[in-house]
Amino acid sequence: MSGETVEFQTPTAAVTHNRRRRSILVAAALLGAFLAWETVTRFVAYTNDAYVRSDLIRVAPQITGHIVTVHIRDNQTVRRGDLLISIDPEPFRLDVEQRKAQIREAQALAAADREAAVVAKYQEKAAEAALELAQETQHRIATLGREGDVSHQSLDAADETLRRAQSDVEGAQAAIAKTQQTLAMHQAGIASAQAALGTAQWRLERTEIRAPADGAINNLTVRVGDAARAEEPLIGIVDASAWRIIANYKQDYLPDLRIGSSAWVWLDTHPWRFYSARITGIGRAISRDPVPTDLLPYVAPTTDWIRLQRRFPVTLELVDPPPELTLYMGANARTLIFP
Helix, strand or coil, rough: CCCCCCCCCHHHHHHHHHHHHHHHHHHHHHHHHHHHHHHCCCCCEEEEEEEEECCCCEEEECCCEEEECCCCCCCCCCCCCCCCEEEHHHHHHHHHHHHHHHHHHHHHHHHHHHHHHHHEEEHHHHHHHHHHHHHHHHHEEEEEHCCCCHHHHHHHHHHHHHHCCCCHHHHHHHHHHHHHHHHHHHHHHHHHHHHHHHHHHHHHHCEEECCCCCEECCCCCCCCCCCEEECCCCCEECCCCCCCCEEECCCCCCHCCCCEEEEEEEEECCEEEEEEEEEEEEECCCCCCCCCCCCCCCCEEECEEEECEEEEEEEEEECCCCCCCCCCCCCEEEECCCC
């Protein structure tokens, strides 16, 4: 044999070498995947933090009463104007009849006032005629009295008659003014009663609650006998014409997104299918406070244990969705945009 020296690795050294090599390969693969992801995301805006949304219409009665009929069932599709529930109309009908009776009463009083005004006018004319006669008589007697042809008693009597005639005219005029005031008051009462009747009829019409838009009934809990309270929502309707996708995108994507840009949507309720969409809105503000608010959306900056950049809601609408596509509010989605 030659004098060559053969080196042998111990089993422990071989295992350590293999582990080191695998660690290097794994690290290189992770680095390559990271670099590939960063490269791809320079040209593709993707997020799986998206969901389906519509508008939830909270239908509330405008009056308070007891529900006598529920015309719908849970998850039912309704059209605008469909009857949803009926509130007991009887108290409101009685109120309408009472307002009508008040109008009739006020109208009768006003009619009586008009008749009294006519009588007062006749009395005024009679008093004015009597005053004119008394003035002529007093003037004639006073003239004769200066000539000594009549006694002082006759002149005094003529003066007294004249004063009474003047008082009668003033009384008739006061009566006319009073009847006019009373008529104005009763006419105002008619107007008030008519306004009250209009309000009562409006309330009666609101005993039938109808759908304000096309949509689907959601989580119906209303039952016959329940008390309906004014301005407290009773029924939720998912608006059939307001479907959209809300996709929360990292803030570094936002400068490259444009209204009207094309996008693709994957719906978890309809997997393995992509739907064409377009951007219709890009959020300009979010809340950094996790306390819910109706004016600013809060988008959590973390997903599980991975901390992400701040994300902003981007609104997408499907383009010509197939008629058989059923959307579900709150369902998960994924979106892909090529800025």
